[in-house]
Every structure is written in C-alpha cells, then in structure tokens.
Amino acid sequence: MPANDPGTRSIKSFVRRSGRITPSQKYALENYWPRYGIDFVDRGCVLPAQFARVKLEIGIGNGDALIGMAAADPSSLYLGVEVHEPGIGRCLNQIQQRGLDNVRLIKHDAIEVLTSMIAAESLDRVFLFFPDPWHKKRHHKRRIVNQGFRDLMYKVLKPAAVLHVATDWQDYAEWISAQLLADERFDNLGNADGYAECPSYRPPTRFEQRGRRLGHGVWDLLFAKAS
DSSP: OOTTOTTTOOOOSSOOOOOOOOHHHHHHHHHTHHHHBOOOOSSOOOOOTTOSEEEEEEOOTTSHHHHHHHHHOTTEEEEEEESOHHHHHHHHHHHHHHTOSSEEEEESOHHHHHHHTSOTTOEEEEEEESOOOOOSGGGGGGOSOSHHHHHHHHHHEEEEEEEEEEESOHHHHHHHHHHHHTOTTEEEOSOTTSOBOOOTTOOOOHHHHHHHHTTOOOEEEEEEEOO
C-alpha cells in the first residue's frame, strides 16, 4: 500500500499525554461512557438512526465547541473523536448535565476511526478546530492535513458536504489552503486565498482565545466535496 495511505501510517499527528484525571472526570468515564461512548472497532460502527445529519469533530479538546454546536443543532448527531481521557471525561460531564442525546464520543486516533468505522459518504460535516500546527519544519510530517487526510475526507463526506478547519497559525493555514485549493475534488467556499468568515455555528474555544491573547490571527477554511 502507498506510504501515505492513512491505514498504514505510523507517524501520529498528536502526542499522547497522560494528564491528570479529576475525580469528576473519572466518574464520568466510568458512568456515562456506556451511554455516550462508542468503543473503537476495526469495522463500521452502528450510529443512532433518528438523526437527519451526522457531523464529526476531530480532536474535541475539552469538548466546548462540540457541546456548543450540538446544543444549537439537536436534529444532527455530533461525533467527537479524542484520545485524551481528561477532555473526554469533562465532555461527558457536560453532555450529561445538559441532557444532550445527540452527542457520541469515540476515544481513539481520528485517522483510524475515519478509516475503519465511518462509512463512505456518511458525514454531513467534518470539523478540525485548532489542530497541533507542528510549527517546526522537521515536524511538518506530523501535520494531520496531508494527502492521506484529503483522501479520507473525500471518502467519508457526502457530496457537497463540508470540511471546516480553523487554525491560529498562519503558516499552517497557508499549508492547508494550498493543499485543498490544489485538490479538484474540493470546492473552495472562501476567498481566493481559501479563507472564509467564521460561521456563526462555531463557538470560540479556549484554544482560540489563547491564540488571540498571544496576538495570533484565526483563519477558517471551508471546503466542500465536489458533487
């Protein structure tokens, strides 16, 4: 198989951090996961059928954006994929406290989830908010947006469905924009440089707020699968 095939990749776009789990987060993982969690399997998963649309966020962090979007859009199912247990535990608590039945979480590498669990042309939107920019040149190979990622997006998105990326690193924004603008399988929904106004559905996250405090700009990129 090709070296950039997402199913065979060995270079991860994230670093697993142990992180301290609070008693509240531990309780949520033990008690709420059976209701809101989906265990990783190396085959397609069965999703609740009552939702009109399915939207997936890669790397939910502490879940603020996912929770905000799901609360405002109850007719859609929101899938959140994350590897760090403290963030998952916090998000589970928020789901339970707010009584959201349209959120499910998967604790695993997002690329493997997209490869093995998500059926072709099944997603109405994919969100990638503030991924690690791996700003040092020698680490660029770790950036999640690459040929294999674009291939996966083309597979899992429905025709005309949208990939929405946001980053507070200009170099990474330019990297992402260059790749997607050059890929004829995706239609640019932004300006000539590939940047769009932030849609009203995306709530500001703590990562965005941190970036703004550091003087960073924020770039939103929206590209639709060509239909």
